[in-house]
Amino acid sequence: MNKNDLISIGTLARRTGTAVSAIRFYEEKGLLSALRTSGNQRRFLRSDIRRVSFILIAQKLGLGLAEIEAELSQLPQGRTPTVTDWQRISRSMRSAIDEKIKLLTRSRNQLDQCIGCGCLSLQKCQIYNKDDRMGSAGGKGPLLVLA
Amino acid sequence: MNKNDLISIGTLARRTGTAVSAIRFYEEKGLLSALRTSGNQRRFLRSDIRRVSFILIAQKLGLGLAEIEAELSQLPQGRTPTVTDWQRISRSMRSAIDEKIKLLTRSRNQLDQCIGCGCLSLQKCQIYNKDDRMGSAGGKGPLLVLA
DNA sequence: CTGCAATCTCAAGTTAACTTGAGGTCAAGC
DNA sequence: GCTTGACCTCAAGTTAACTTGAGATTGCAG
Numbered sequence: 001m002n003k004n005d006l007i008s009i010g011t012l013a014r015r016t017g018t019a020v021s022a023i024r025f026y027e028e029k030g031l032l033s034a035l036r037t038s039g040n041q042r043r044f045l046r047s048d049i050r051r052v053s054f055i056l057i058a059q060k061l062g063l064g065l066a067e068i069e070a071e072l073s074q075l076p077q078g079r080t081p082t083v084t085d086w087q088r089i090s091r092s093m094r095s096a097i098d099e100k101i102k103l104l105t106r107s108r109n110q111l112d113q114c115i116g117c118g119c120l121s122l123q124k125c126q127i128y129n130k131d132d133r134m135g136s137a138g139g140k141g142p143l144l145v146l147a
Numbered sequence: 148m149n150k151n152d153l154i155s156i157g158t159l160a161r162r163t164g165t166a167v168s169a170i171r172f173y174e175e176k177g178l179l180s181a182l183r184t185s186g187n188q189r190r191f192l193r194s195d196i197r198r199v200s201f202i203l204i205a206q207k208l209g210l211g212l213a214e215i216e217a218e219l220s221q222l223p224q225g226r227t228p229t230v231t232d233w234q235r236i237s238r239s240m241r242s243a244i245d246e247k248i249k250l251l252t253r254s255r256n257q258l259d260q261c262i263g264c265g266c267l268s269l270q271k272c273q274i275y276n277k278d279d280r281m282g283s284a285g286g287k288g289p290l291l292v293l294a
Numbered sequence: 295c296t297g298c299a300a301t302c303t304c305a306a307g308t309t310a311a312c313t314t315g316a317g318g319t320c321a322a323g324c
Numbered sequence: 325g326c327t328t329g330a331c332c333t334c335a336a337g338t339t340a341a342c343t344t345g346a347g348a349t350t351g352c353a354g
Contacts, residue, residue, distance in 0.1 A: 010300060020301085021343055029341090039350045041301055061254060065341070097255045101248060107208060108244045157330060167331085168313055176311090186320050188331055212311070 006035060006043035016052040023052065031055060031069050047080040054089070061097055153182060153190035163199040170199065178202055178216050194227040201236070208244055 013020045026032045027042070032051060034042035051072065058068045071089055075081045160167045173179045174189070179198060181189035198219065205215045218236055222228045 008300080009302095019343075022341080024302090025342060037350085039301085040303095041350065059341095061251070094255060097251055101251050101255070104208070104244055104248050104251070108241060108248070155330080166313075169311080171332090172312060184320090186331085187333095188320070206311095 005046065007046060007048075009034075009042045009044065012044050012048060012052060015049045016056065018052060018056065026052070026055060026065075029065055029069065031065060031072060045080060050081070050086065051075075054086075058093060061093065062100060063093075063096065152193060154193060154196075156181075156189045156191065159191045159195060159199060162196050163203065165199060165203065173199070173202060173212075176212055176216065178212060178219060192227065197228070197233065198222075201233075205240060208240065209247060210240075210243065 007015075009020050009023055012018075013023055023032065024042075027034055032044070032048055034044050034048075037043055054072065055065075055068055058071065059065075063071075071092060074089060074092075075085055154162075156167055156170055159165075160170055170179065171189075174181055179191070179195055181191050181195075184190055201219065202212075202215055205218065206212075210218075218239060221236060221239075222232055
């Protein structure tokens with residue numbers, strides 16, 4: 001078997017640990033594309049194994065298929081992606097993770113602020129105060145919440 | 148308006164920034180419960196504002212409604228939760244965030260390892276090696292990807 | 295050439311978290 | 325006492341990401 005062999009959908013599924021149905025689904029969504037045999041069966045490139053792996057990893061990192069497709073669309077059309085291609089895309093994914101971590105960290109800090117008073121506002125209790133001004137009858141109505 | 152006033156679903160929605168339909172949905176799912184007027188309209192406790200806020204915050208942190216319900220079920224039945232009650236539950240939420248951050252951080256580090264070779268395995272390139280040598284010919288089982 | 299596992303297509307089902315719509319009731323202001 | 329906006333119920337629709345099932349082919353091992 002050499003580098004240019006084409007693989008069946010079942011093989012691709014086994015090699016990536018996904019379900020055959022999921023692969024068909026990805027194809028339908030445009031994340032993968034396949035050639036067809038004379039008998040209409042799909043044949044994938046070996047490099048699609050990596051492509052599917054990328055999809056799975058990116059999903060674990062919380063990206064939706066649409067976002068993943070956006071990333072994948074940066075890969076070269078027509079030729080098999082090189083290591084460098086994958087590196088570039090991995091780096092862009094790293095930023096996405098960094099973003100998520102930042103967001104969570106911020107939430108955590110805000111939550112810490114609020115544990116002190118139990119207000120759950122996630123905004124240094126500003127809302128709690130704000131809301132006091134804004135209640136219905138002008139009175140000190142309880143809070144509006146949320147970031 | 149005093150502490151024991153009951154509020155309508157519309158008020159609860161406005162005070163928390165959620166849709167009325169969402170509140171009905173939460174009730175249906177058991178995250179909220181309401182009294183009814185003689186005319187069958189829902190009446191919530193003022194403390195439900197905080198309860199809904201908690202739901203919204205927890206969702207932002209990535210918890211599903213089921214998990215949120217689990218957290219909420221730790222609140223005292225029958226009496227309006229105190230600040231201390233909320234603090235306890237907030238702290239437990241904080242652990243959840245910490246977990247998520249840890250997980251993401253780990254993924255990021257693994258990804259860093261792999262950017263070097265572009266293998267996308269998230270496992271120190273083990274997979275890359277396995278894959279290129281393993282074809283279908285014989286070898287060791289195919290690769291699994293993912294952490 | 296046979297048999298049967300692997301594929302194919304297309305439709306429908308699934309879970310999460312809600313929204314939208316239809317048709318009808320309640321409550322408060324003028 | 326009427327009008328209007330807030331509510332009510334129940335059914336169905338929505339998006340994401342797939343899975344499941346039915347019915348029909350294909351392709352490889354023997």
